[in-house]
Amino acid sequence: KQEVTQIPAALSVPEGENLVLNCSFTDSAIYNLQWFRQDPGKGLTSLLLIQSSQREQTSGRLNASLDKSSGRSTLYIAASQPGDSATYLCAVSDLTGTASKLTFGTGTRLQVTL
């Protein structure tokens, strides 16, 4: 059974700092990996999707990498801002029959302070 772990569970950094969030998964037979952002009391917003054949994806100040063989992904946030404060979720996708299924980590709660 796939298990996804995110470390650290919580992180507080001062504004402007670069930071890295970690995600690890136990079964390397994945199709893709998604990073989501969740604000308190809100739904999930997809940030980046990395296909299993890719090594990284970039969007603005965000860069996500994937090392499928070692079961690891990182989300790099450059020049953090208070608006980046949220919980970041990692999820891996596999195929069962024709349906894709996401297995989620429990998230990293990020606070960026002024």
Place this chain on the structure above:
Amino acid sequence: NAGVTQTPKFRVLKTGQSMTLLCAQDMNHEYMYWYRQDPGMGLRLIHYSVGEGTTAKGEVPDGYNVSRLKKQNFLLGLESAAPSQTSVYFCASSYPPSGTGPDEQYFGPGTRLTVT
């Protein structure tokens, strides 16, 4: 486009009551999913659908039923609510897997359900 919408946003039920959560999407997605999110646990898949008229069980299906009568709607039913079903419920939708694998899932804002 509204994307994925969910109704209601909040609900309080007493043990044994029933209710239906509605998910609607306007992106013409074939696939739809229901998840629940509990403190200290990742989102877990309850049921999913790969097309109109089809449904399948996910990781935690017990106590829930679903229906997909129209492509744009996916309903989650609780026939006899239990306190263990207190949770935040999220609906998601996506296109079918492409040549590169499963497609990106888009999530609704969630329904916060409390069962007393």
